[in-house]
Amino acid sequence: MKALHIITGLGVGGAEQQLRLLLRHLPVDCDVVTLTNPGAVADGLTADGVRVVHLGMTGNRDLAALPRLARLVRSGRYDLVHTHLYRACLYGRLAARLAGVRAVVATEHSLGDSQMEGRPLTRGVRALYLAGERLGHATVAVSPTVAGRLHRWGVPPARVGVVPNGIDLARFRFDPGRRHRTRRHLGLPDHAYVVGCVGRLHPGKRFDVAIRALAELPSHVRLLLVGGGPEEGALRRTAHECGVAGRVLFAGERPYVPDGGPGPDLASLTCAMDLLAAPSPEEAFGLAVVEGLASGLPAVYASCPALEDLPARSAPDARRVTGGQRAFTRALAEAHARGPRPRTVAEAARHYDITRSAALLMDVYAAALSRKPLSSPSSPSSQGVTSA
Numbered sequence: 163m164k165a166l167h168i169i170t171g172l173g174v175g176g177a178e179q180q181l182r183l184l185l186r187h188l189p190v191d192c193d194v195v196t197l198t199n200p201g202a203v204a205d206g207l208t209a210d211g212v213r214v215v216h217l218g219m220t221g222n223r224d225l226a227a228l229p230r231l232a233r234l235v236r237s238g239r240y241d242l243v244h245t246h247l248y249r250a251c252l253y254g255r256l257a258a259r260l261a262g263v264r265a266v267v268a269t270e271h272s273l274g275d276s277q278m279e280g281r282p283l284t285r286g287v288r289a290l291y292l293a294g295e296r297l298g299h300a301t302v303a304v305s306p307t308v309a310g311r312l313h314r315w316g317v318p319p320a321r322v323g324v325v326p327n328g329i330d331l332a333r334f335r336f337d338p339g340r341r342h343r344t345r346r347h348l349g350l351p352d353h354a355y356v357v358g359c360v361g362r363l364h365p366g367k368r369f370d371v372a373i374r375a376l377a378e379l380p381s382h383v384r385l386l387l388v389g390g391g392p393e394e395g396a397l398r399r400t401a402h403e404c405g406v407a408g409r410v411l412f413a414g415e416r417p418y419v420p421d422g423g424p425g426p427d428l429a430s431l432t433c434a435m436d437l438l439a440a441p442s443p444e445e446a447f448g449l450a451v452v453e454g455l456a457s458g459l460p461a462v463y464a465s466c467p468a469l470e471d472l473p474a475r476s477a478p479d480a481r482r483v484t485g486g487q488r489a490f491t492r493a494l495a496e497a498h499a500r501g502p503r504p505r506t507v508a509e510a511a512r513h514y515d516i517t518r519s520a521a522l523l524m525d526v527y528a529a530a531l532s533r534k535p536l537s538s539p540s541s542p543s544s545q546g547v548t549s550a
Contacts, residue, residue, distance in 0.1 A: 163242065166192070166194070166242075167251050168197070168243060168253075168257075170247040171183060171196055171199035171415065172201050174202050174416070176271070178203040178325075180327050180328070181246060181274075184519065185212055187516050187519075189520075190524075192212060192512040193215070194212055195217055195231065196214065196217065198216075199381070200216040208268075219253075227253065228257060228260075241263070241265065241531065243255075243258035244267045244528065245258075245266070245268040247272075248278060251270075251294055251295075252266075253298040255294050255298045264531060265527070265531045266298040266300065266530070267299065268301050270301055270446070271446060273303075275444060280365075284377040288315065300529060305447050305467040306467070308446050308448070309324050319536075321520075326519055326522075327449050328515060329514055331507065331511065331516075335456070336505035341433040343430075344431060350386075350434060354384045355383045355388050357376070357438075357498075358387075358437065358439065358454070358459075359386070359388065361389050361404060363389050367389075367441070370400045371441035372439050374487060375439075375490055383498060385406070387413065390415040413431060432453060433457060435454070437459060437462065438460070439462050439463070440461065440463040440465075441485065448467055451463050452510065457507075458505025462494055465482075466482070468510070469510055475509075477510040478508070
């Protein structure tokens with residue numbers, strides 16, 4: 163089988179890094195087209211031996227990009243096209259149909275109740291999304307929660323498959339030596355209690371909640387923010403206003419898969435933490451929480467469908483918090499009071515091994531190529547090719 167993955171951009175983001183990790187485990191000959199921003203993940207894919215093409219799209223309304231993309235798809239003689247992220251799903255599905263590709267699959271990485279990829283879910287956004295969805299043969303939801311949202315929008319259950327995001331368990335395994343080296347690199351003392359937040363720095367992640375909570379915690383508690391984005395300046399101002407600027411470390415964007423670049427990668431930074439905090443009230447999956455659990459971290463979170471779709475016993479050290487700033491601050495204080503915990507991998511993290519996700523995606527590919535409907539799950543813990 164020969165497949166083409168079309169994605170909006172290849173900067174360091176969750177969907178982008180998930181694509182790179184997935185391609186390392188798919189038994190398929192894959193190429194990648196990025197509509198814009200051939201960033202660090204594009205370099206990583208190229209280093210992995212994947213052919214990456216930058217389409218050079220200039221904006222959401224660059225309609226001239228559509229015939230270029232259709233010609234590229236047609237010339238590649240692909241059996242299947244797989245699109246990722248909103249703009250790529252719109253243009254990629256249409257280009258694949260124009261090129262006569264046998265099967266078109268799309269992954270919905272970030273559909274929330276009120277927003278998608280940071281954009282409000284207006285009536286127009288929803289209508290355009292549904293019009294594009296009808297051009298494909300299957301839509302992959304990264305959690306049963308997202309599948310349920312798609313169903314409520316009117317996407318037929320037989321077209322929706324659940325293939326959860328995956329993680330490299332071996333990569334995230336806790337290593338005391340790596341913890342010490344990473345802390346030394348970052349200038350974090352060994353005695354510090356480090357709360358970590360991972361994700362794109364934009365308002366929807368609500369990392370300001372963690373900064374304000376830090377002001378209520380003892381002075382030896384530090385906050386490690388991993389990610390980049392437009393909210394960084396505002397978060398730095400919040401830290402200054404709260405009097406904790408010297409206790410907040412902005413680590414910037416870090417690769418999921420080691421790429422030989424300067425500084426520690428994401429897994430090493432997770433080793434350096436003592437607690438994973440995820441204050442975002444609306445998530446499609448909650449990958450950062452699962453990565454933290456794979457490193458043996460306790461977690462405090464506001465939304466994580468990856469855990470909410472599993473039995474509570476699968477992540478006993480993860481605590482869901484509702485109630486806003488005061489409740490989240492109290493939860494962090496209580497977690498700190500319990501002190502560091504033994505670093506053992508939670509069963510929930512094992513459930514999301516990347517090899518399982520790759521196998522489930524191959525089932526979706528087979529169904530799309532054969533025009534078969536996707537089957538229904540027996541329970542949330544049996545997530546797979548489902549109509550959830």
